[in-house]
Amino acid sequence: MVFKLGLAIASRATYTSKSLQLSRHCSSFPKTDNTFANGIQNDNKSLDFDFHHLFLSCPNAHFAKRLHGLLVLTGEAHNIFFSTRLLNLYSHLGDVSSSYLAFGQIRKKNVFTWNSMISGFVRNACFVEAVDCYYQLLGSSGIRPDSFTFPGVLKACVDLNDGRKVHCWVFKLGFGLDLFISASLIHMYTRFGLVGDARKVFDEMPVRDLGSWNAMISGFSQNGESAGALRVFEEMKLVGVKMDTVTVSSVLPIFGPLNDHVGGMLIHCSVVKHGFESDVFVSNALINMYAKLNNLRAARRVFDQMMVRDLVSWNSVIAAYEQHFEPHVALKLFLKMKSIGFQPDRLTIISLASVAAQCGSGHNGRSIHGFTIRRSWIAEDTIIENALVDMYAKLGHVEPALKVFEGMTRKDVISWNTLITGYAQNGLASDAIEVYDRMPGFGDIVPDQGTIVSILPAYSHVGALRKGMGTHGRAIKLGLHVDIFVGTCLIDLYAKCGELVEATSLFQEVPRRSSVPWNAIISGHGIHGHGDKSLELFKEMQDEEVEPDFVTFISVLSACSHSGLVEHGRHYFKLMQEKYGIKPILKHYGCMVDLLGRAGHLDAAYEFIKEMPFQPDSSIWGALLAACRIHGNVELGKVASNQLFVVDSENVGYYVLLSNIYANIGKWDGVDEVRSLANDRGLRKTPGWSSIEVNNRVNVFYTGNQSHPLSEEVYKELEVLLTKMKSIGYVPDYSFVLQDVEEDEKERILLSHSERLAIAFGIISTPHKAAIRIFKNLRVCGDCHNATKFISKIVDREIIVRDSNRFHHFRDGRCSCGDYW
């Protein structure tokens, strides 16, 4: 029975890829091995072979070699008919070199031979060789290419010049009207992005068959011209050409980019109507379409209903889950895929790299890297290497990311963007800036939207307003400033550098139908302590019917917490769930704990943590601990730190906070205890630093550091200021000094806090009355905050301090935060 099936496939004749595909899917293939072997065995005695039959049932390259031997043995090797079939057989079985060897042995080649060789090369993706073969054919006397030659050659053209030359020959030999060739020409031109030339070929066709329509549709869709593809598709339906599975799999990819749910589903309906679901290409395209339309369930349903799945099906469904941040489902599917015998390919690996990053699994990440090395995909596949750089960066492993990047032979814009983003997202803004400055900016590597949105947050992070403005100019030159993401990053930059007015005016210019720019401007006002303005903007957003997302509520809630708007915060936390159906994530809870804690509702904050639906992490307990520091609650502070020393025992910040609480009430044994705890764990305090941009140069000051060229003058200035400050009522608050030392010493310690060094430097190195902008990596110290108020009055300057939390705008002896932060 099975045997008959094998023969039936074979007897429908010819080694078209379709029949081979079918026979590969036929799990009973080994039986036909026997057919072949028996055929040889039986006929060997009489030396009378049915070569026809043997060709048709030859199962693999090994038997092809035996067949080859038999041909030689029986003197049939020079039969052009058989030898051409032999080279064809080899190429179908994936053995191009044997195919080419057989080709070389044929002394008198005819067009069939040449055509077979060319298409054999193409089938095995040896495009350069195929084109070469075509040129040899042109050069051999007495033989002309025929209509069968061109489709293969056109597919092989990796160079546009070759493509155009072949097109000329097509004209010269009078094949301009051949349908197969026309479709191939259309395909060739669209491969080089020349949709116009393709369209010209298409328009000049007096008759069009389905193949040329399909070529035109896919030509548009693959060049990102979804609307164009849709137009051709509609046109085709209008003239009454019936679509087939190829049409369907060519149009399906456009509905994702067009965000056209209805259109996509309509096609899905006709797929069902025509029974196209059984086509693997069609189902795969459906999975991808639904994934891009964010309809993960529909994508999964298509996948589950498939009878036959191929590697693309698995890759598609894995990528779908990966892109919807369900790495564990993706991983499970991958294991399943492997267990039924599918080997991962490059696309699987690209998804898996992201899956590993999302799981935070460094172990998986390294195995993926190892796998690509074993397959020698590394150093030759830019996309995979970019994926690896991205993976390592997201895992927080910056050094391996850099190593992969440096080892790349072909870096493109995305490689650079990925590395810049990688540094920026790991808090290494200055490294990000360094990489950006190193970026060539010519050739193929021209900064694009991705570059701008990766570097701007780095500038925002260190408050490098001047450099950021330079990039703003570059974005305008590149015409990228109209882009909504670039615009949003610029809003964020100006807001984070204290230029709220500039940020607001940019916001007015940016298209605001999406929540993205709104989120930026809301949080911008929030960090400046203008909570009321943030809420006003949120109302405006609702009035304009812009759908808020989870980021919007992080902005809103943190704005509430910066301004002490407790009741508003509670209200919006509820609203977000009840009206907008947004499930709060850890960050929202963090904002709420911060909000309640800072406002002094410490017990409420603690209750809130206890009622959280998931495990609180260090950010939650950290918020509670910080609140305990402000309100001097030792008991709860200890509870919070005990949790913190478990979940994030490596972070010194929390040890410092707790010892701060003890120092505040003069409990020096507590301070000592915490310090020795930190010492035992080998932890050292994160050095605090502050920076100030003067004359387009960033000056960095570390606490107590005297290495700055002007540090002597800086300390002199601070001494002068201190006397003046004291005369108008400044009293140092020694509770911010963690060392149990004499008061003189404490005063000196406070004086050498990095923010004060930076401010004093600003005073002596910028023009009279110019505003001073300081950036501090940690939170500003309470005594420095108080001192800065006095300084702003004495020197009559605006002093803007941005710390890791928010802005402090000092003017005339007051701070914009109203001492609430």
Next chain:
DNA sequence: ATAGGGTTAG
């Protein structure tokens, strides 16, 4: 004996 147009990505 030889031929076209199809799905997935950083």
